[in-house]
Amino acid sequence: MSASPVKPTAQPTAQAGAPPTAKPHVTEREARQVAEAAREQGWRKPSFAKELFLGRFRLDLIHPHPLPPSEDTRRGEEFLARLRDFCETKIDAARIEREALIPDEVINGLKELGALGMKIDTKYGGLGLTQVYYNKALALVGSANPALGALLSAHQSIGVPQPLKLFGTQEQKDEFLPRCARTDISAFLLTEPDVGSDPARLATSAVPDGDDYILDGVKLWTTNGVVADLLVVMARVPKSEGHKGGITAFVVETASEGVTVEHRNAFMGLRGLENGVTRLHRVRVPAANRIGPEGAGLKIALTTLNTGRLSLPAMCVGAGKWCLKIAREWSGVREQWGRPVALHEAVGSKISFIAATTFALEAVVDLSSQMADENRNDIRIEAALAKLYGSEMAWLMADELVQIRGGRGFETAESLAARGERAVPAEQMLRDLRINRIFEGSTEIMHLLIAREAVDAHLTVAGDLIDPDKSLSDKARAGANAGVFYAKWLPKLVTGAGQLPNSYSEFKNEVDLSPHLRYVERSARKLARSTFYAMSRWQGRMETKQGFLGRIVDIGAELFAMSAACVRAELLRTQGSNGREAYQLADVFCRQARVRVEELFGRLWNNTDDVDRTVVKGVLTGTYTWLEEGVVDLSGEGPWIADATPGPTTQENVHRPIR
Numbered sequence: 001m002s003a004s005p006v007k008p009t010a011q012p013t014a015q016a017g018a019p020p021t022a023k024p025h026v027t028e029r030e031a032r033q034v035a036e037a038a039r040e041q042g043w044r045k046p047s048f049a050k051e052l053f054l055g056r057f058r059l060d061l062i063h064p065h066p067l068p069p070s071e072d073t074r075r076g077e078e079f080l081a082r083l084r085d086f087c088e089t090k091i092d093a094a095r096i097e098r099e100a101l102i103p104d105e106v107i108n109g110l111k112e113l114g115a116l117g118m119k120i121d122t123k124y125g126g127l128g129l130t131q132v133y134y135n136k137a138l139a140l141v142g143s144a145n146p147a148l149g150a151l152l153s154a155h156q157s158i159g160v161p162q163p164l165k166l167f168g169t170q171e172q173k174d175e176f177l178p179r180c181a182r183t184d185i186s187a188f189l190l191t192e193p194d195v196g197s198d199p200a201r202l203a204t205s206a207v208p209d210g211d212d213y214i215l216d217g218v219k220l221w222t223t224n225g226v227v228a229d230l231l232v233v234m235a236r237v238p239k240s241e242g243h244k245g246g247i248t249a250f251v252v253e254t255a256s257e258g259v260t261v262e263h264r265n266a267f268m269g270l271r272g273l274e275n276g277v278t279r280l281h282r283v284r285v286p287a288a289n290r291i292g293p294e295g296a297g298l299k300i301a302l303t304t305l306n307t308g309r310l311s312l313p314a315m316c317v318g319a320g321k322w323c324l325k326i327a328r329e330w331s332g333v334r335e336q337w338g339r340p341v342a343l344h345e346a347v348g349s350k351i352s353f354i355a356a357t358t359f360a361l362e363a364v365v366d367l368s369s370q371m372a373d374e375n376r377n378d379i380r381i382e383a384a385l386a387k388l389y390g391s392e393m394a395w396l397m398a399d400e401l402v403q404i405r406g407g408r409g410f411e412t413a414e415s416l417a418a419r420g421e422r423a424v425p426a427e428q429m430l431r432d433l434r435i436n437r438i439f440e441g442s443t444e445i446m447h448l449l450i451a452r453e454a455v456d457a458h459l460t461v462a463g464d465l466i467d468p469d470k471s472l473s474d475k476a477r478a479g480a481n482a483g484v485f486y487a488k489w490l491p492k493l494v495t496g497a498g499q500l501p502n503s504y505s506e507f508k509n510e511v512d513l514s515p516h517l518r519y520v521e522r523s524a525r526k527l528a529r530s531t532f533y534a535m536s537r538w539q540g541r542m543e544t545k546q547g548f549l550g551r552i553v554d555i556g557a558e559l560f561a562m563s564a565a566c567v568r569a570e571l572l573r574t575q576g577s578n579g580r581e582a583y584q585l586a587d588v589f590c591r592q593a594r595v596r597v598e599e600l601f602g603r604l605w606n607n608t609d610d611v612d613r614t615v616v617k618g619v620l621t622g623t624y625t626w627l628e629e630g631v632v633d634l635s636g637e638g639p640w641i642a643d644a645t646p647g648p649t650t651q652e653n654v655h656r657p658i659r
Contacts (some may be wrong), residue, residue, distance in 0.1 A: 026200045034200035034247075038298030039452070040306075040380065048371075048563075049381035053454035053556050055493045055528025057521040059504070061377060062563060065571040066370045068132055076133030079118075083137055086113055087144035094413065096145050097428060100271040107185075107227070107658045110152070115141070117181030119156045119165075124177035126161075131307060131369040138311050139318030146432040147272030149315045151185070154223040157308035158301075158440070159186030160230045160251055167249075167292045167300050176230060176251060185658065187224035189278060190234045190301060192217065193644040197445045199234070199247060199298055203644065204280065206235035206250065208243050213250065213290070215258075215283040218644035226264050226274040227656050228254050233280070234297045246295025250285050254655060258283040262651035269431030274656075279649045305440065306380045307372045312436055313365050313390025319433055320358035320394055323401040326424055327351050331404060341404070350400040356589035357393050359582070360561045363568035364389060381453050382560065388446040389557040391436035398430045444546070451549035454556065455542075458535055461485040466540040486532075493529050498522035509573060511583040513566045516590035520559050523597060527555050530604055547609040555600045558593045565589050 026034070043050065048061040068076075090109050096102055110116065118134045120126025129137070134156070142149025156162065161180045164172050180186055195201045204217025215235050225231070231252040239245030252259065263277040292300050331342035331351060341347045368382045402409035405426050408416065413423035437443050462485075464470045464478035497503040498521030507513040531552055535542055542549075569586035573579030618624055 031198050031200040034298070035198075038199075038302050040299075040303065043378055043456075045376065045378040047378040047381055049385055049556065049560055050378070050453065050456075052524050052559055052563075053381075053527065053531070053552075054457055054489075055525040057496070057498070057517075057524045057563075059517065059563070059567075062367060062371070063567045063570070064574075065367065065567050066374055067571075068130055068370060068373060072130045072133070072373075075127075076129055076136065079114075079127060079129065079133065080136060080140060082113060083115065083140055086110070087140060091144045091148065093145045093425075094423065096147060096272040097425070098414070100266065102145070102147060102151065102272040102274070104658050106148070107151070110141075110148070111182060111658075114182070115152055116155060116183075116185065117161075118152070120161050120177055120181040121165075124173065125181040126177070127181075131310065131372040132366060135310055135314035135317075135365055135369050138314045139321075142315035143318040143322050145272060146315065146319075147270045147274075149311075149318075150270060150273055151224055153311040153315070154188065155180070155186050157311040158188040158232075158304055159224065159228075160184075160232055161186065162304045162308055163232055163249060163291050163300050164251075166303060167296075171288065172251065172291070180230065184229035185224055185227055186230040186232065187222050187228035188232045188301075189219040189222050189225065191219065191221050193220045193642045197442070202234065202236050202247055203646075204233070204235040205646070206237045206248060206285070208237065208240065208287075209284075211287050213237070213285045213287065215250065215252065215280045215285055216646040217280050218646070219278045219280070220642075220644075221265065221275055222261075222278045223273065223275045225254075225278045226261050226276040226654065227658050228274075229657060230254065231259075231278070232291070233285075234301065235280075237294045244294045247297040248294045249291040249297040249300045251289040251291060252280075252283065252285055254657070256283050256285070259655075260649040260651065260653045261655040262649060262653075264654050267435065269428070269434055276654065279651075281646065281648050306383055309383045309387040309440055310365060310369055310372065312440055313361065313386040313394075314369075316390035316394035316433070316436060317358065317362045317365050319429060320354065320361055320397050323397045323429070324351075324354050324358050326426065327354055327401055327404050330424070347404055350404055352588060353592065354397045354400060356585050356592055357397055359568075359585040360565040360589040360593075361390055361393055363564040363586075364561050367564045367567065381450060384441075384446055384450045384453075385553075385557045385560050387440060388443060388450065388553070389561055391433075391439075392443060395430075395433050395437060398426070398433050402426050402430055444550070447550040447553045448546065450553045450556070454552065455531060455535065457485075458532070462535075466542075468540065490532070493525045493532075496521050496525055498525070507566055507570055509583060510580055511587045513569060513583060513586055513590070516562055516587070516594070517566055519590075519594060520562050523555070523559055523601075526601065527552065527559070530601070534604075545609070547607060547612075548604060551600045551604050551607075555597055558597045558600070562590045562593050 046058070046061055048058055051058040051061070086109060091106055114127045115137070117126030118129045118137055120128070122128040138149050138153055141152060159180070160176055164176060190199065192203055195203065204215065204219065206213040206215050215233060217235060219225070219233070231254055233250045233252045234247055235250060237243060237245045237248045258281040260279045260281070261276045262279050265275045265277070267273060267275070328351070331347060332340050334341045336344065342351055364386050368379055368386050371377045371379050371382065405424070408421070408424070409426040412427060413425040417423035441449060462478055462482035464474045465482065470478070498518040503521070504514040504517040507517060534545065534548060538545055565586040569579070569582040572582040
């Protein structure tokens, strides 16, 4: 949350080809500065979500709902038809779950369909689909098997194609994109055994050596890494004469000497996921394979994720649709006390939640995707909110489905089939969806990332006031600028269209959605006032109030989802496509969301954050170890974090290229 200018962290110099002898040591402040430097600093285009957090409900930025060109729709629908046929006839999801492996023939079949190149331009051999149809395709594939959806998403959303599309040279695009479109699978390598969401401590090095770089390090949780042909690797270039240094992105051939996939990881869900540990030992990479300038790696990664994050909530939409289908079919057949369980309120409320939330989540993803395609708006916050909201709500929907199914929800599909019942993998869905709250930024990290963007306007005008490194003259100037900004901004938070009974009347039809939009407008102003009050109260300590910031972001997510649901309902009404039903679903969702928003507003100031911190300190100092008595710890021996010292491998290479 720091607004101070980035000060370069001291970089150790190194001899060419020599691996680093120690991991970088950085302070908390230096780590924040590295993260701050990687942010997009400016806002060159409007952002609906950014305005929402500032208390300005800019419905005009999303309504009327943007629509894709008819030609894009035609090509997208044609591909979806071919993909659906493949999913229904060529993918054996039970086999993937049973063998914990995606068969080569399935991956090769997807290659032949062109699924590796859905987002790659046709001039490079790709399909050139829009973000909207790319996401629809991921939802479809993900419903057939989530591990397959993850493979395609990791390849195209964060793997080689997207960074090259945004930052690559023409030579790099000509060389790598045709391969990625048809034959080569790619992976993204950032995380290390001791480095997660704090990239300032990145230990993998890239030491310049003539026209090459020598890479050394160990990367963890490399989705697609086990089968990848091409890697995007984030490594630290030491600062030296002629080299700016810093975290830098490279395209690396997996077949290069010194690249070893040492282990294929296994997880509670996504059993077919080709995720592993990759060691790089003195791997020579041409300077021509560097993406962007030295030191731009994190900015490239974050910019890539601005739209790349939409792939995950797209698959969550697919999960919601499946949960709704199973809940409908099962609860209409299963009877208790003389009637279907769906007609018992305790179960019916769960079904209503699944239906309404699926509608809203699809509205969020489609709206954000179409805005990404149009490129008229800055959607960095919208995409992040979609990822955060989609992953949390999909998990809840799957959990409710398991509850609706009762004991059968806890039983595996294989066991159900063995005793003669329909093989419904509800428990697998729950396991598979759990990782989405961690993938591509955990919920906790997404809260902080979105919160930083949400308060950007405040830090821009008043950040120097809370920066301890700023001089008195800097603080004085910041105070003057802040005074001008808040003198204009604060009065606008007092009243607005949400207090006028006829506002948003175009959303008043058989079902009236206008009250919900008025609620969003009023709540946006209340949210902005709450944020301002918190910044005034805590100032420089604001960044430590992660519970408060998380609730602020969750309120914004609910308001965004309410807005998207209403706009989508109106679009479907004007198109004559289930408009009445869409209005009903939007109305129910908004009513449910309003209950959640009111609870979150109450918890902004009435919570247990302070006493929680006291308990945490006690836990860490051993005050409550007596509470742990009376159990057996089944954990194995070994370090909490595996050794990742650079050097030659001692493991067998389990890399499995698909040909």
